[in-house]
Amino acid sequence: MDLLIQDKVHDESRQGEALVLEPVIGKNNGRKLYIESYGCAMNFSDSEIVASILSEQGFETTSDFNNADVVFINTCSIRENAEVRVRNRLKEFAGAKLKNPGMVVGVLGCMAERLKAKFLEEEKLVDVVVGPDAYRDLPNLIEQVDGGQRAVNVLLSREETYADISPVRLNSNGINAFVSIMRGCDNMCSFCVVPFTRGRERSRDAYSVVVECTDLFNRGYREVTLLGQNVDSYKWTKPLPALSKGEGSNEQDNLEVLSHGEDLGEAVVNFASLLEMVAHVSPELRVRFSTSHPKDITDEVLYTIAKYDNICNYIHLPVQSGNSRVLDIMNRTYDREWYMNRIDAIRRIIPECAISTDVITGFCTETEEEHNDTVSMMDYVKYDFAYMFKYSERPGTLAAKRYADDIPEEIKQKRLAQIVAKQQEYSFYRMQARIGKVEKVLIEGFSKKSNNDYCGRSDQNAMVIFPVSEHYKPGQYVNVLVERTTSATLIGGIIPQTP
Ligand code: 5AD
Ligand code: SF4
Secondary structure, rough: OOOOOOOOOOHHOOOOOEOOOOOOOOOOOOOEEEEOOOOHHHHHHHHHHHHHHHOOOOEEEEOOOOHHHHHEEEOOOOHHHHHHHHHHHHHHHHHHHOOOOOOEEEEEHHHHHHHHHHHHHHHHOOEEEOOOOOOHHHHHHHHHHOOOOOOOEOOOOOOOOOOOOOOOOOOOOOOOEEEEEOOOOOOOOOOHHHHHOOOOOOOOOHHHHHHHHHHHHHOOOOOEEOOOOOOOHHHEEHHHHHOOOOHHHHHHHHHHHHHEEEEEOOEEHHHHHHHHHOOOOOOOOOEEEOOOOOOOOHHHHHHHHHOOOOOOEEEEEEOEEEOOOHHHHHHOOOHHHHHHHHHHHHHHOOOEEEEEEEEEOOOOOOHHHHHHHHHHHHHOOOOOOEEEEEEEOOEEEEEHOOOOOOOHHHHHHHHHHHHHHHHHHHHHHHHHOOOOOOOEEEEEEEEOOOOOOOEEEEOOOOOOEOOOOOOOOOOOOOEEEEEOOOOOOEEEEEEEEOO
């Protein structure tokens, strides 16, 4: 079993969640769509794009697949157990389809891309298979299925960013939203299936990102998380002639910011300048981002985070392994010293920054000493959070082709348990260090356990629980004095704002 500590980027509690949205007035084709999502935040964000495309066609959403005309499952391939979960779920849909033979069942996302037409042979009940870059084709594909055929589109694109599709927000609390800024990945980490399932890296039009964030802010949202597999390599080049246009003060500001990224006469927006553009939307809009890559995160990005109060002091910087030889065969293109140097830079430039990581245990040929280097890296950084996994070989990846998956299951598990225990200590240590401090918290709603308590996140991304006050409501910021903690939560009380 993989141990996933909940986060908002790969949120275990949301796996398999069915997404529902308000019907679009005036458009109704009488058909109901059920869509369930697995995997990372990017996948959940893609489901919102799918729902947007189909709501334009008049589909309504339902949270009960038994009542649906079209049932979609947006899938993840990152580890084998993610795929096993989806296959089991498809068996449940088979029962519903028996009762309602007209039901269209579709597989979307990373598994669709990985298995392609093979899926239609393996899973007899699946009618349509659609990869992550082909969602615009869904209306045609559904039509083909209605016409009695089975339909596949798994073409990957070098351009598609869905920039013009304003995603509907599904199951939203109206406060936090994910905004996808790029798609695909060019890194080729040897363990990873993503370059194969999501294709080449491409960055989305910076203006469309700012417009989406501004629109979210105007609708009451107070936090955006900019999403990409490797946000630090975000790079978008503005076609020159239209540069001088821009209406509204936000956009004017953003044009000025844009000039920081100018390069050889072409307006280039890098991640630091994009962050700055989004930070300018409003000081009341919190900006988060995920995922950073140790080889690409620049001091310029760190200084930008330090400069703006509304860019949160939290960086997810996956290390994967603390050993340079293992990092080399993982094709991570940095070594232990480089990673430590990046950590030192974060501590120097943003002293209050929380840092989280991803770790894989039992990668091909990893020795006990090499594993101990990962443990000592955890001692060095004392991460605030970590997402820890046993290596799971994925067909088609560089590691599957080049190296034997030779670490026995019990050893992978033992190493995983060791780092999980270590991380619990450090999470608790980091939480304890907040006792007596005042955290600025964005109220997200009532706590899961009680309607007498609110919950929200601190700047450093820690969950904070505190008694409800009638003076404040979700979507507002409050100062909370931390009184005690668990290893995952800060507990305290609101202190009145000084005018
Ligand atoms: N096996 C185990 N963990 C993996 N990850 C990616 N691919 C694999 C794999 N084949 C982990 C990495 C990555 C996170 C999203 O999932 O740690 O950062
Ligand atoms: Fe997301 Fe990767 Fe899973 Fe695809 S394979 S859904 S990109 S985590």
